[in-house]
Amino acid sequence: MVNIKINGKELKVEAGKLILDAARDEGHDIPTFCYQADLMGIGSCRMCLIEIEGQKKLQPSCITPVMDGMSILTDSPTVVSARSSMLEFLLTDHALDCPVCDKGGECELQDMVYKHGPHTGRHAEPKHRHHGKDYVLSPVIIKNSNRCVQCTKCVRVCSEIVGVGVLGSIGRGIHQEETSFFKTYLDCDHCGNCIEVCPVGCFMRLPYRYTSRSWDLKSADSICTYCATGCRVVIEERDGLLVRSRAQLGVGLNSETLCARGRFGYDIVNSDDRLTTPMVKKYGKLEPATWEEAFGAIRKGFRSSSPARTGGLISPRMTNEEIYLFSKLFKGPLQSNNVDSSMRWSPEAVEGFAAATSMTAGGVSIFDCMDSQSVFVVGTQLSDENPVVDYIVRRISNANGVQVAIASSRGMKLDSCASQTLRHAPATEGDLLGAAALLLADKDAVRFAGNADFNSIKATGIDTLAARSGVSRSEIEALVSSFGSSETVGIIAGTEFLRFPEGSASLALVVEALRGAGKKVTVIPVLDRCNQRGAWEMGAHPGLGTAYSREGVKGLGFAGMMNTASEGKLDSIYIVGENPVVEYGDGNFARDAIGKVGFVVVQDTFMTETAALADVILPGVTFAEKDGTYTNQEGRVQSINRLLPPPGDAKRDLEIISTIYNIFSGTDDVPVKKSAGIFAEIREKVSTYAKVDLSFNNEKNTFNDLDNKESLVGGSSASLSMPQVTGSAASSLASDGHAGFTLVTGNHLYHSGRLSLRSEILGGFIKGAIVEISEEDADRLGITSGEKVTVAGSRYKAELVLKTRKGSASGVAFIAENYNDVPVHKFFRRGESVASVKIARS
Amino acid sequence: MSEKCKAKLINFVKKSVFADFIRGLYITFSYNFEGAMTLKYPDSEKWIPYRRFRGLHTLNKNSEGKELCVACELCSRACPTDCITVIPEENDAGRGIADRVAKVWEVDLTRCMFCGYCEDACPTTAVRLGREYELACTTLERGTRSRDELLLPQPVPEALTGGVVAKARFIRSADGIKVVAELGKVRQRKL
Numbered sequence A: 001m002v003n004i005k006i007n008g009k010e011l012k013v014e015a016g017k018l019i020l021d022a023a024r025d026e027g028h029d030i031p032t033f034c035y036q037a038d039l040m041g042i043g044s045c046r047m048c049l050i051e052i053e054g055q056k057k058l059q060p061s062c063i064t065p066v067m068d069g070m071s072i073l074t075d076s077p078t079v080v081s082a083r084s085s086m087l088e089f090l091l092t093d094h095a096l097d098c099p100v101c102d103k104g105g106e107c108e109l110q111d112m113v114y115k116h117g118p119h120t121g122r123h124a125e126p127k128h129r130h131h132g133k134d135y136v137l138s139p140v141i142i143k144n145s146n147r148c149v150q151c152t153k154c155v156r157v158c159s160e161i162v163g164v165g166v167l168g169s170i171g172r173g174i175h176q177e178e179t180s181f182f183k184t185y186l187d188c189d190h191c192g193n194c195i196e197v198c199p200v201g202c203f204m205r206l207p208y209r210y211t212s213r214s215w216d217l218k219s220a221d222s223i224c225t226y227c228a229t230g231c232r233v234v235i236e237e238r239d240g241l242l243v244r245s246r247a248q249l250g251v252g253l254n255s256e257t258l259c260a261r262g263r264f265g266y267d268i269v270n271s272d273d274r275l276t277t278p279m280v281k282k283y284g285k286l287e288p289a290t291w292e293e294a295f296g297a298i299r300k301g302f303r304s305s306s307p308a309r310t311g312g313l314i315s316p317r318m319t320n321e322e323i324y325l326f327s328k329l330f331k332g333p334l335q336s337n338n339v340d341s342s343m344r345w346s347p348e349a350v351e352g353f354a355a356a357t358s359m360t361a362g363g364v365s366i367f368d369c370m371d372s373q374s375v376f377v378v379g380t381q382l383s384d385e386n387p388v389v390d391y392i393v394r395r396i397s398n399a400n401g402v403q404v405a406i407a408s409s410r411g412m413k414l415d416s417c418a419s420q421t422l423r424h425a426p427a428t429e430g431d432l433l434g435a436a437a438l439l440l441a442d443k444d445a446v447r448f449a450g451n452a453d454f455n456s457i458k459a460t461g462i463d464t465l466a467a468r469s470g471v472s473r474s475e476i477e478a479l480v481s482s483f484g485s486s487e488t489v490g491i492i493a494g495t496e497f498l499r500f501p502e503g504s505a506s507l508a509l510v511v512e513a514l515r516g517a518g519k520k521v522t523v524i525p526v527l528d529r530c531n532q533r534g535a536w537e538m539g540a541h542p543g544l545g546t547a548y549s550r551e552g553v554k555g556l557g558f559a560g561m562m563n564t565a566s567e568g569k570l571d572s573i574y575i576v577g578e579n580p581v582v583e584y585g586d587g588n589f590a591r592d593a594i595g596k597v598g599f600v601v602v603q604d605t606f607m608t609e610t611a612a613l614a615d616v617i618l619p620g621v622t623f624a625e626k627d628g629t630y631t632n633q634e635g636r637v638q639s640i641n642r643l644l645p646p647p648g649d650a651k652r653d654l655e656i657i658s659t660i661y662n663i664f665s666g667t668d669d670v671p672v673k674k675s676a677g678i679f680a681e682i683r684e685k686v687s688t689y690a691k692v693d694l695s696f697n698n699e700k701n702t703f704n705d706l707d708n709k710e711s712l713v714g715g716s717s718a719s720l721s722m723p724q725v726t727g728s729a730a731s732s733l734a735s736d737g738h739a740g741f742t743l744v745t746g747n748h749l750y751h752s753g754r755l756s757l758r759s760e761i762l763g764g765f766i767k768g769a770i771v772e773i774s775e776e777d778a779d780r781l782g783i784t785s786g787e788k789v790t791v792a793g794s795r796y797k798a799e800l801v802l803k804t805r806k807g808s809a810s811g812v813a814f815i816a817e818n819y820n821d822v823p824v825h826k827f828f829r830r831g832e833s834v835a836s837v838k839i840a841r842s
Numbered sequence B: 001m002s003e004k005c006k007a008k009l010i011n012f013v014k015k016s017v018f019a020d021f022i023r024g025l026y027i028t029f030s031y032n033f034e035g036a037m038t039l040k041y042p043d044s045e046k047w048i049p050y051r052r053f054r055g056l057h058t059l060n061k062n063s064e065g066k067e068l069c070v071a072c073e074l075c076s077r078a079c080p081t082d083c084i085t086v087i088p089e090e091n092d093a094g095r096g097i098a099d100r101v102a103k104v105w106e107v108d109l110t111r112c113m114f115c116g117y118c119e120d121a122c123p124t125t126a127v128r129l130g131r132e133y134e135l136a137c138t139t140l141e142r143g144t145r146s147r148d149e150l151l152l153p154q155p156v157p158e159a160l161t162g163g164v165v166a167k168a169r170f171i172r173s174a175d176g177i178k179v180v181a182e183l184g185k186v187r188q189r190k191l
């Protein structure tokens, strides 16, 4: 603590704090351009000059730390005139074409000059122009350097946070221009963060170009629905079209950052292909119908099926309220526990993962996790699946010197921040972690004496486990010793544990062993659908009710329902927002099975392959048209707000589900139009949600207070069990006969499931399906990146474009689950996510 | 006879021959020989207002024929009755002075109060309130005027100061009623 004076007021502040922060905390307004809380300070724009009594020269407050005895003036006449002069200098070469500029009306330079600046300029010299017309830098970025204020925030965000580093400053002085190398077209992550941080109209959104003015837009606070990170976005519409989705500085855990999906995937809402009227099958053909007809058909269809022979699948993109009511509909009036929300994963895998990541213990903030001395990322392609978590890890690990270790089978962007990267064979997270657990538990054997999982691992032995995972024992020892040297360990564990559930037990052992050694372990599950955690906590699981409480009778998971269906024993199914026909493993199995179900209801926003098989189609709405809450992977409950009316005759999903609920409960218990009422019920019935705080400070602020711990769910006393699954992936590979490559899947950086494929902007980033292998493997095969190859497995064969990825393990092929033309699930055996394939030039 | 009696006598004579009445009639009668002060509008004459008049909006072009409007929407923002709609678009073909031009520029005359704020707000002097004032219409759609029409050259050129009465023709057609001024034949208005 040091003693300083700001504008005459005596204060005690932390030593080393920036003068800017100290003054802002006191409520003094100091304008800045180049300063941004998360970025390296460069002190280049000199907007933040302040006077320190006794020093002749003004000092930039954004890079000057406080020192004992300093007396700081933030508004002295010298400071005020310096500010105005800095702005006058900036304007000497500024294009000042506000009427044309897309930033007009929300431009920091405009605001600043209006507030602090000279309202007339004295410079008569011609302005320097970097170029004539605006130039296109990527499918989403259009650039006008004539408006640049040289704050280099774009350059810094791209390299320090996004970790792509494709922007730089060319030239010096007034010739300085922030752009790509040789101003060429960027092959970058298309995240648009450079656009968001630019205070002026230099980096601009191409899709939004000249569509509107900031004051025409109506906006609503929402959440990105493309992964479970739970990034806060503001969605904005003009004349009924969603035209922009943006993030705000200091709001949400993502602050101003988003990934390409979050920033540019909004246009699905505007799609012409949206479902707008209910449809009912009449004489074998789907025909537009009224809601009364649709509900009437549902009443008849479900009434005639017995509880054990009815099932429900709801997408983890639906809100907590919708999923809660959906589960309640099945487990209540329809008396069936056949409810699932994770079509791709088995209910046992879900339970094991929830147990291993201690979801029952309540929400854990990613910032607490990053507060650890070492952080271990495992079972997730973090940089692609949860890009904003990748940003957070990169930013905090670089700033605080956190040791990062990454275990995955594919290379990823985050590798560059890691002190250790382990490349294991696909589907062997369990073996790798098993070996680590054995090493860790060496000293603590008593603790695990009675643990069956531990004993089975022990019987296998460290060396066998290491050999199976393809990682050398010494690397695993290095990992364990990095844990050993840290008091606090953060673990970020992802969806591979759901795809290959045999890993969860080992993960749980590692966590337990570390805790046994007296370390503070923080585990964050990372998921790829926005409300996957919420869906489980709302009881959309055949074996678990709300807040992971155990159901008396275990119902059928989606796989179980499909088995029953294929035997012709499922009378009815209600599918909300999912498209199993093209996303569920093993060729046409789901199509055939659903074809045999007596009565199929599909509720969705688009006409899907599954909807085409339905007896009744109910048009629902997207996130932009409804209210509700999502629970992100950390257990943070955040609300979305409606901005647009439902298109055509479509209804809000909650209204549809409530109506159906009321039909079967025979009451009017559920108010049809209010989601807040349902949330109140959730608070009451789901103990872990009783205290979550939904209020959110959504004011744009200059601070970076990103963590909102009051919105984390509480812990419950439910106990989960670890499923006994061993080596299913390995046996699947063995039965395939190893053909050269092991094919795995996951989400592409630009897509999330099949929904984002409806976005024209995101669709513009990649043309056609891609198979990814390591650079070395490509060299070995003599194929170069960009060539067409044939990928052949024992169940399916397809032609794709080959791309190489730096740092992937040898023998790993990856096809994202997001291609319509090459549905990757066709390569896999049912219920699995790994297969052997051959790759050859076609 | 006293002065008082004389005045009384004269007054009496004047009254008995209706002298004031005749003078009054004379003035009235003399107007029959002066030109009329009213305009023969709409039959054969039309008032051409001064430049400062605030009538129907006009959208203007520069000397090279490029549209001045850059679709900045400031006019629509400034408008107190919210009656201007501007939707921008990109056009590199040189339609306007910048690559940003108006895809839609519409004014709802049924709401407009001709305050001229839009004109004031425009950074490029693209929108001006012109001298067209025959805005009565029989359908509501006609109350909205859009870009294409407002960009047409003005019937009264900028060079003409205005403040004159022009000969005009009254035309009744399927489109409605129009009074077309012949700008060559003008006269001063009687005051």
Ligand code: SF4
Binding pocket: A157, A158, A162, A164, A165, A166, A167, A186, A188, A189, A190, A191, A192, A193, A194, A195
């Ligand atoms: S879009 Fe993202 S990755 Fe591309 S240049 Fe901008 S910040 Fe960098």
Ligand code: SF4
Binding pocket: A147, A148, A149, A150, A151, A152, A153, A154, A155, A178, A197, A198, A199, A200, A202, A203
């Ligand atoms: S382009 Fe924008 S963000 Fe980049 S230096 Fe210029 S003003 Fe700053």
Ligand code: SF4
Binding pocket: A224, A225, A226, A227, A228, A229, A230, A231, A254, A258, A259, A260, A261, A262, A263, A385, A386, A387, A388, A389
């Ligand atoms: S997809 Fe995930 S990381 Fe990207 S913006 Fe959305 S929530 Fe954030």
Ligand code: SF4
Binding pocket: B078, B079, B080, B081, B082, B083, B084, B107, B111, B112, B113, B114, B115, B116, B117, B118, B119
């Ligand atoms: S004259 Fe006034 S009311 Fe009419 S359009 Fe212009 S600003 Fe609006």
Ligand code: SF4
Binding pocket: A099, B068, B069, B070, B071, B072, B073, B074, B075, B076, B086, B121, B122, B123, B124, B125, B126, B127
């Ligand atoms: S008329 Fe003028 S103020 Fe209105 S949009 Fe066009 S340029 Fe802007």
Ligand code: FES
Binding pocket: A031, A032, A033, A034, A035, A042, A043, A044, A045, A046, A047, A048, A049, A060, A061, A062, A063
């Ligand atoms: S904000 Fe301090 S120098 Fe730019």
